[in-house]
Amino acid sequence: MAMSTKLSSFRLPPLPTIGEIIKLYNLRAEKQLSQNFLLDMRLTDKIVRQAGSLRNAHVCEVGPGPGGLTRSILNAGAADLLVVEKDTRFIPGLKLLSEAAPGRVRIVHGDILTYRMDQGFPSHIAKTWVDGPPDLHVIGNLPFSVSTPLIIKWLESMANRSGPFVFGRTRLTLTFQKEVAERLTASTGSRQRSRLSIMAQYLCTVKNCFTIPGRAFVPKPDVDVGVVHFTPLARPQIQQPFKLVEKLVRNVFQFRRKRCCRGIEMLFPATGRLEMTEELLCRADVDPTLRPAELTIPHFRALADAYSQLCAENQGLIAYDFREELKEKRRGRSGRKERK
Ligand code: SAM
Numbered sequence: 551m552a553m554s555t556k557l558s559s560f561r562l563p564p565l566p567t568i569g570e571i572i573k574l575y576n577l578r579a580e581k582q583l584s585q586n587f588l589l590d591m592r593l594t595d596k597i598v599r600q601a602g603s604l605r606n607a608h609v610c611e612v613g614p615g616p617g618g619l620t621r622s623i624l625n626a627g628a629a630d631l632l633v634v635e636k637d638t639r640f641i642p643g644l645k646l647l648s649e650a651a652p653g654r655v656r657i658v659h660g661d662i663l664t665y666r667m668d669q670g671f672p673s674h675i676a677k678t679w680v681d682g683p684p685d686l687h688v689i690g691n692l693p694f695s696v697s698t699p700l701i702i703k704w705l706e707s708m709a710n711r712s713g714p715f716v717f718g719r720t721r722l723t724l725t726f727q728k729e730v731a732e733r734l735t736a737s738t739g740s741r742q743r744s745r746l747s748i749m750a751q752y753l754c755t756v757k758n759c760f761t762i763p764g765r766a767f768v769p770k771p772d773v774d775v776g777v778v779h780f781t782p783l784a785r786p787q788i789q790q791p792f793k794l795v796e797k798l799v800r801n802v803f804q805f806r807r808k809r810c811c812r813g814i815e816m817l818f819p820a821t822g823r824l825e826m827t828e829e830l831l832c833r834a835d836v837d838p839t840l841r842p843a844e845l846t847i848p849h850f851r852a853l854a855d856a857y858s859q860l861c862a863e864n865q866g867l868i869a870y871d872f873r874e875e876l877k878e879k880r881r882g883r884s885g886r887k888e889r890k
Contacts, residue, residue, distance in 0.1 A: 560605075560627040562650050568618045571643045577616050579769055580637070584693035586767035587616055593766055594622040600759040600779050601687045601723040604628045608671050610714070612662045612690030612700075612724075615640050617647050619691055624651050628687075632656045634665050662692070663700060668716040677718035679711065680784050684718040691725045694773075698730055701750070701780075708753050708782050709792035719782040723759075731758050731776020743843035745803045749796065752787045752847050754780045787847045790854040794861070794868065798854055803842045810845055811838035816872045817857065826864075830856050 566574060568589045579585035588594050597619060598604065605627035614620045614633040617640075623631055624647070631654055633644060641659055648655035658665065667688075677684045692700065701724065707713035714720045726734065729742070734750045735758040736742035750756045762775040788795050802813040811827055818826040831838050834852035836845070845853075861868040 561625050562621060562647075565621075565647070565650055568616050568621075571616050571646070575616075575639065575643050577639055577643065584695055584771070585615060585637075586693075586769060586771045588618045588691060588762075588766065589768055590766060591618065591622060593762060594619045595625070596760070597691070597723065597725070597777050598622040598626050598689065600757075600777055601689055601721065604687060606685070608632075608675055608684075608686045610634065610667060610670060610686070610688045612688065613692045613696070614644060615691075616643055619689065620644070620647055620655075623689060624654060629654060630656070630671075632658060632670050634658045634660055634662045636661050662690075663696065663703065667714045668712065671717060675717055679718055681718060683721050683781060686714070686717050686720050688714055688720060688722045689724070691775075694727045694730070697724055697726050700724075701726075701734070702746075705749050705753055706792050706796075709786065715782065719784065721782075722780040723777065724780075725762070725775050725777055728761055728774040728776045731761075731778050734758070734778055738846045739844055741843070744806070745799050748799045748847065748850055750780065752795065752850065754782050756780055788851045788854050790858050794858060795850070795854050798857055799850065802845065802850075802853075806842050808841070809839050810836070810842050813842060814838075814853070817870070818867070819870055819872075819875065826860065830860060833859065 568587070571577070572587070579587060604623060606629045607627070608630045609623050609628040609632070611620055611623055611631060611633045614635050615637070620631070620633060633655065635641065635644065635657070636659075638659060641657060644655070644657050648657060658670070671686060675684050675686055690697070704713060704722065708715050714722075730746070732742040733744045733746045735756050736744065736747040757779045759777040759779055762777065764771045764774050767775070798817065801816050802810055804816065805812040811831060814830060815823050815827045817830070830853065833856035834849070836849050836853060840849075
């Protein structure tokens with residue numbers, strides 16, 4: 551009984567519905583900003599449940615818009631909710647919500663791509679990396695044009711323990727276009743296995759929680775939406791700098807239908823390219839005939855370790871980028887033509 555009284559104390563008082571808020575503040579979705587709203591509270595509650603218990607937790611919600619997901623986060627018992635919204639039109643509606651939950655909502659009018667989340671929460675909530683995750687969650691239903699660059703940026707922050715990860719292994723619950731959600735969680739050998747699968751899975755446990763059909767959003771986007779949950783691993787599966795892993799993985803997947811050795815070759819300058827590729831594959835003990843999608847995370851770990859050794863032995867190798875070499879060649883050719 552005491553428990554249910556406590557839970558009910560988190561719940562918001564009666565408020566206008568999200569549909570009414572949209573009408574009241576004339577919050578027409580901006581197609582250019584890919585704004586698609588969730589008005590069904592059963593769905594927003596379901597997204598919030600994927601984050602785990604939010605009772606008394608600190609939460610950062612990215613892109614709250616008219617506030618459907620925001621209400622579910624508050625109803626789940628978050629004690630401190632920081633919302634970061636780029637579009638000014640939503641601020642008055644969010645203020646109304648903050649008045650209904652006194653002392654529990656902080657509103658930031660800003661861009662999540664540049665917002666300093668490391669400064670958004672008190673340092674006492676931080677846990678060491680090997681401890682369990684801190685009582686801080688990041689939750690958001692963002693436009694797809696933002697969620698993909700944002701997760702790439704946050705994976706790097708995770709590797710460097712910066713941004714949301716200065717507080718420890720902060721968990722993320724975010725929406726993506728269904729295909730991107732599938733790529734993030736794709737297993738070895740699957741059609742969706744890609745650069746994003748490796749970069750996410752070497753650093754976190756990634757779970758594709760459920761799919762929301764496009765028709766659940768207002769206005770309806772052309773695609774379905776996947777809800778993905780990320781928990782950073784206490785020990786990343788690859789112990790090399792993020793930039794080195796990113797370069798290796800980008801090169802391997804650039805010829806995704808060819809054998810993996812084809813992409814690996816491009817890590818090395820034209821002179822000695824084949825010998826260096828053979829040396830790398832031999833040191834990593836990886837079969838050159840495997841396709842990129844067939845490589846496991848341990849394969850990538852062995853490749854990253856061997857590539858790091860080769861970089862230490864060959865000055866300038868880490869900075870080598872075959873695209874720069876191509877550009878140089880093109881410039882040389884057009885220069886020669888002009889002189890003729
Ligand atoms: N969370 C709301 C919902 O589920 O109904 C709104 C979702 S709508 C797809 C995305 C929201 O993110 C919009 O309110 C938009 O203004 C906001 N947004 C877009 N880009 C942003 C950015 N870079 N930083 C913060 N908010 C952003």
